[in-house]
Amino acid sequence: MREGWARDRIPSYNLNPGRETPWAIVTFDVEMDAPPYMSGWRGVDEGLSAILEVLDEKGVKATFFTLGLLAVRKPRAIKAILDPGHEIGSHGFDHRRLDRLPLREAIHNIGLSLKLLRDYYDVVSFRAPNLKLPPSLIPALRLQGVKVDSSISWYKPPFKIAPLIEYGILRVPASYPSSVLRLPWRILKTLFKPGLDYVILLHPWEVVDLKCGSRPDLTVGVGGRVLGNLSALIDHLRSYGYMFKTMRELLASS
Numbered sequence: 398m399r400e401g402w403a404r405d406r407i408p409s410y411n412l413n414p415g416r417e418t419p420w421a422i423v424t425f426d427v428e429m430d431a432p433p434y435m436s437g438w439r440g441v442d443e444g445l446s447a448i449l450e451v452l453d454e455k456g457v458k459a460t461f462f463t464l465g466l467l468a469v470r471k472p473r474a475i476k477a478i479l480d481p482g483h484e485i486g487s488h489g490f491d492h493r494r495l496d497r498l499p500l501r502e503a504i505h506n507i508g509l510s511l512k513l514l515r516d517y518y519d520v521v522s523f524r525a526p527n528l529k530l531p532p533s534l535i536p537a538l539r540l541q542g543v544k545v546d547s548s549i550s551w552y553k554p555p556f557k558i559a560p561l562i563e564y565g566i567l568r569v570p571a572s573y574p575s576s577v578l579r580l581p582w583r584i585l586k587t588l589f590k591p592g593l594d595y596v597i598l599l600h601p602w603e604v605v606d607l608k609c610g611s612r613p614d615l616t617v618g619v620g621g622r623v624l625g626n627l628s629a630l631i632d633h634l635r636s637y638g639y640m641f642k643t644m645r646e647l648l649a650s651s
């Protein structure tokens with residue numbers, strides 16, 4: 398893949414030219430519950446094991462973009478992710494938005510998360526909180542050994558629809574906001590057209606009922622439906638010949 402990859406200009410997400418097997422990457426942003434609105438860890442404490450069970454049942458290895466803070470607060474969760482062979486990437490240290498921090502502080506935040514997570518795993522993948530990564534931080538990511546970044550999407554600026562390489566880093570867009578996995582299956586499946594490549598994004602807190610009645614966007618559809626949809630989506634894509642990869646596997650094959 399080269400800088401400004403031509404597919405970037407095709408107005409259809411990750412259009413697969415037909416000569417490669419289509420791929421999908423299942424990713425989770427592992428963080429406190431629904432930041433910045435809540436600060437509990439029920440997603441990690443109760444949801445993570447249910448997610449790992451589904452992935453195990455389906456034989457899928459996923460990428461978990463994990464806060465560095467988790468290494469301090471929930472080191473057992475990191476081991477639970479790594480034991481079955483999943484990939485750990487960084488989601489920053491504490492979910493503060495990198496575009497709202499002074500540059501030096503943002504670089505420190507990323508570096509701290511990498512330092513903590515690399516005690517467990519050779520981290521090369523990154524996704525910024527809220528998919529907000531100022532371009533000025535991309536060279537800093539590279540200097541810190543990050544090789545693949547998934548902080549872009551078609552639904553948030555700068556509106557990228559296909560993988561590209563910037564400053565030597567492979568940037569891979571998330572396909573949809575995580576909330577689409579809460580839609581009824583009959584609607585959800587129409588969003589995943591066979592032949593295109595997909596990066597599925599979810600959070601452990603979405604598979605538990607947060608009982609956050611005042612925030613329907615954090616309540617409606619969360620819990621069992623998300624897990625059922627994830628399971629059905631994996632089967633659906635497999636039936637069309639999809640290969641499931643992790644971010645670092647995509648990097649190795651690009």
Ligand SMILES: [Zn+2]
Nearest residue numbers: 426428526527
């Ligand atoms: Zn996040």
